[in-house]
Amino acid sequence: MGLVPLAGLICRREWLLAVRSPAQVLNPLVFFVLVIAMFPLGISPAPEVLARIAGGVIWVAALLAVLLSLESLFREDRDEGVLEQLLVSPHPLPFVVLVKVLVYALLVGGPLVLMSPVLGLMLSLPPATYGTLVAALLLGMPTLFLLGSVGAALTVGLRRGGLLLVLLVLPLYVPVLVFATAAVDAAQLGMPVRGHLALLGALLALMLVVAPVAAAGALRVTSEE
Amino acid sequence: MGWLATWYHRWASPPWFYQMSGRWTRGLMGLALPLLCVGTLWGLAFAPADYQQGNSFRIIYIHVPAAMVAQSGYILMASAGLVGLVWRLKVADVVLRNCAPIGAAMTFLALATGSIWGKPTWGAWWVWDARITSMLVLLMLYLGVMGLGSAFRNEQAAGRASAILALVGVVNIPIIKYSVEWWYSLHQPATFRLTEKPAMPVEMWAPLLVMVLGFYAFFGAVLLARSRVDLLDRERRSRWVRSLVAEHAI
Amino acid sequence: MELDDRPLLSGLGFCLRAGDLVQVCGANGSGKTTLMRALAGLVPLADGEVLWRGRRVQRQWSRFRAELLFIGHRLGLKTGLTAEENLRLVAGVKAPVVARDWRQCLLAVGLGAAARMPVWQLSAGQQRRVALAQLAVSPATLWLLDEPFTALDPQAVAWVEAQLQRHLLAGGVAVVTSHQPLSAHLGARQLELNVQDVD
Numbered sequence: 277m278g279l280v281p282l283a284g285l286i287c288r289r290e291w292l293l294a295v296r297s298p299a300q301v302l303n304p305l306v307f308f309v310l311v312i313a314m315f316p317l318g319i320s321p322a323p324e325v326l327a328r329i330a331g332g333v334i335w336v337a338a339l340l341a342v343l344l345s346l347e348s349l350f351r352e353d354r355d356e357g358v359l360e361q362l363l364v365s366p367h368p369l370p371f372v373v374l375v376k377v378l379v380y381a382l383l384v385g386g387p388l389v390l391m392s393p394v395l396g397l398m399l400s401l402p403p404a405t406y407g408t409l410v411a412a413l414l415l416g417m418p419t420l421f422l423l424g425s426v427g428a429a430l431t432v433g434l435r436r437g438g439l440l441l442v443l444l445v446l447p448l449y450v451p452v453l454v455f456a457t458a459a460v461d462a463a464q465l466g467m468p469v470r471g472h473l474a475l476l477g478a479l480l481a482l483m484l485v486v487a488p489v490a491a492a493g494a495l496r497v498t499s500e501e
Numbered sequence: 502m503g504w505l506a507t508w509y510h511r512w513a514s515p516p517w518f519y520q521m522s523g524r525w526t527r528g529l530m531g532l533a534l535p536l537l538c539v540g541t542l543w544g545l546a547f548a549p550a551d552y553q554q555g556n557s558f559r560i561i562y563i564h565v566p567a568a569m570v571a572q573s574g575y576i577l578m579a580s581a582g583l584v585g586l587v588w589r590l591k592v593a594d595v596v597l598r599n600c601a602p603i604g605a606a607m608t609f610l611a612l613a614t615g616s617i618w619g620k621p622t623w624g625a626w627w628v629w630d631a632r633i634t635s636m637l638v639l640l641m642l643y644l645g646v647m648g649l650g651s652a653f654r655n656e657q658a659a660g661r662a663s664a665i666l667a668l669v670g671v672v673n674i675p676i677i678k679y680s681v682e683w684w685y686s687l688h689q690p691a692t693f694r695l696t697e698k699p700a701m702p703v704e705m706w707a708p709l710l711v712m713v714l715g716f717y718a719f720f721g722a723v724l725l726a727r728s729r730v731d732l733l734d735r736e737r738r739s740r741w742v743r744s745l746v747a748e749h750a751i
Numbered sequence: 752m753e754l755d756d757r758p759l760l761s762g763l764g765f766c767l768r769a770g771d772l773v774q775v776c777g778a779n780g781s782g783k784t785t786l787m788r789a790l791a792g793l794v795p796l797a798d799g800e801v802l803w804r805g806r807r808v809q810r811q812w813s814r815f816r817a818e819l820l821f822i823g824h825r826l827g828l829k830t831g832l833t834a835e836e837n838l839r840l841v842a843g844v845k846a847p848v849v850a851r852d853w854r855q856c857l858l859a860v861g862l863g864a865a866a867r868m869p870v871w872q873l874s875a876g877q878q879r880r881v882a883l884a885q886l887a888v889s890p891a892t893l894w895l896l897d898e899p900f901t902a903l904d905p906q907a908v909a910w911v912e913a914q915l916q917r918h919l920l921a922g923g924v925a926v927v928t929s930h931q932p933l934s935a936h937l938g939a940r941q942l943e944l945n946v947q948d949v950d
Contacts, residue, residue: 277847289829289840296831296869357825358841364791365845366817426669430662434652443648444666447641448673451680458687479676490669493586497661500794501653657795 282367283375290379300348305387308341312395323400330399331409331460338388338413339420339449343442345384346424349377350432350495359432363499369492373425377488381421389413401464408463408473412456415476422480422487423448429494433501451479509588515732516741518592522725529722536715543708551705557621560614562709566716568611568632571639574604574720578646579671582664592728594660595735597667598650599727603720605643612636631685635678642670656735760786761798765942767893769922772915772937774929777944783928784824786944787897790926791821803893820845820891822899826882830871834862834881837870848888856884860910876902883907886914894918894925912937 294301315333316326353359362372392413393406401409427445431437459472511517544562551558578600585593615633616626627633646663653659701709736742760782765773775783788794790801792808792815801808808815828837838853857866860880862873870878879902886894894915900908912934915925919937933939 277844281847282844285840285844289832289836292836292840293829293831352829355825356830357823357827358829360793360823360825361821361827361841361845363793364816364819364821366813367844368813423669423673426665430649430666431652436652440645440648440652443641444645447638447645447677448669450638451673451676454680454684458684461687482672486669486672490665494662494665497658497665500658501655 277367279367279371282372286372286375287379290376290383294383300345301383301387304341304345304384305391307344308337308388308391309395311337311340312399316399327400327402327464330396330401331405331457331464333399334392334395334409335416335453335457335460338392338417339446339453341388342385342417342420342424343445345380346421346428346445347431347438347441349380349425349428351428354432354499359495360499363496369495370488373429373491373495374484374488377421377425377491378418381418385413385417385421389417401460405460405463408459408469411469411473412459412476415473415480416452416456419452419476419480419483420449422483423452425491426487426494429491429498431498432495433498452476455479513588513590513592515591515736515739519729519732519741519745522729526722526725526729529718529725533715533718533722536711536718540708540712540715544712548705548708549702554622557618560618562712564611564614564618565709566713567607567614568636569713570716570720571604571607571611571636573717574600574607575639575642575667575674576671578604579667582667585660586664586668591735592732594657594664595728595732596724597663598660599724599731601643601646601650601663603723603727605640605647607716607720608636608640608643612640629685631682634685635681638677638681639674642674646670760944763799763944765940767924767926769924770919771924772919772933772939773926773942774933774939775926775942775944776928776930781944783944784897787821787823787895787926787928791819791823791895792816818892819895820885820889820893821895821897822882822885823897826878828870828878828882831869833869834866834873834884837881838884842882842885846885846889846891852888853884856887857881859887860884860907874902876904876907879903880907883911883914886911886918892923894923894927896925896927898928898930900929900931 312333315329319325319329350359353362362369365372389410392409396406396409397403424441424445427441427448430444431441434440455472455475459469459476462469462472511521540562545559548559548562550556578597581593581597581600584590585597612633615630615636619628619630619633620626646666649666650659650663653662733742733745763786767773775786777783785794789796792801792812803811803815803818827841828834829841832840834857835850835853838848838856839850843853854866857863860883862877862880862884865873865877870881873881879899883899899911903911915927915933915937918925927933927939
């Protein structure tokens, strides 16, 4: 089978599963909104304060929502033996992982990106920055999922894997967080954001190459347990 | 290339590693202790005080070497991971797993001394300085490798999983460092920074050099000593360990 | 070979020629599943090697895997999908077959109406039948079946044995773990594993 039909099969499978049990996709979204709603309650409802922290708050919440969803990236496949079948299939595992992670990023991360302008509105972010906010999320979100897939693959077979996953992945998220929030801040100050977005794009390009290979290697290791 | 093959075969063999690491540990420790004693005395008692920070600057004689060793420790760990993954060497696995706790300890030491230094310099125990923040992230990376390694039941899988994580970490470290420095410069332009000083006089950096060498030797000695014990434990069923035990049995 | 640093199997060797069937037997914990996983390349061998067509499998993973059908303890079925979708989208990754043929496979294993139900609603035996339906169309030369008869009724066992016979006659090879004896006309060789006493 060629790689394109293979990718088609994986996409179709993930799509069907997401449609059958939408909770997997919707839970991170609900989490994302709820976490953000806590900030005005915890800090201050004053629009100028909220506007100042909005970019960072939205990004930290997105980071946590992605982390929350990562545990189920490979877990079910492993428990059902589907992962084992992928490991013994003749197809290049990094490619299979790449497709799976990107589909997952689209299904779980997509709604977060779509929701972000609404949340920006609720946090009194000036409307002129929404474009940058969405662009940064579009470029940064796949990187989060790709980096996270390595952590998910490393912890998939472990008891107490969930918390460990957070410890493994969160430090690696620092650059995405820094560049993305800087982009939103720059947009708020009316400064150019191209450079920040370019850095996010470069990170994404790097992770598109590195992460699937590392995650595939990790899946082979954890299947030994 | 012949010497490389021989060298590789020797270091790949656990009994040889056990024997040689014993000698190296003693040698490195013999080097580390005098260097650390001389460096500490020299740095704390004889080096001149800083014109700006007074005596509080003297903490760099611990802070800087610890930070340097912590950073190179991660690179060493990742290199061991690469060797272990490519050539499936047990010795590399053992070195990797034992590098993490020492590296984490060094990172913690650097963070703690940095924080103590921060009090007289900035008037606060914790400042989100670029260097300190990167060290904090490095500590988390080390803790991740340690946590992952201990979560596996299968030693071999633990070694390879830690190796993959260390390699992914080492790819990300320069990016993290750069991003944190950039973030810092965005938020706090042009303030006084730790360790970035214009031209230190010789009387100041000479003891620092001694301390750095001492720290590296100490790190090497502790790493080899730990790896040695760990290797014995993992190879406890092999013939060479049994005969070694039989030799030393009373 | 080792499991968790504990020697589990050792001094084991066998060779398969076209049309050969090996039945691996042994008490619980003797390492049957581990042996199957090692043969499939899921667990590394501490010592020794697996050869396929005279070459080590490590040197030809993709070729070896293209000729391999492995059905393990965990069946490799997405429980959220129906039997039909599973064969098409999950098993189909290994053996692309047109939808009509998959439907016929499912009918052959006695899953007509049940084929349109999500797999989690099926009984253990029915789930296993869904996984085993692949046997009817699998182009693989080497079948590794770990306890294929668990939870199957006599009718389904007979169907699996018929598939095995067809596979062997076509020159395929198979390794099967099972506690129950296979029917004599398959001519299975027995490989007995003993529980190894450690120290």
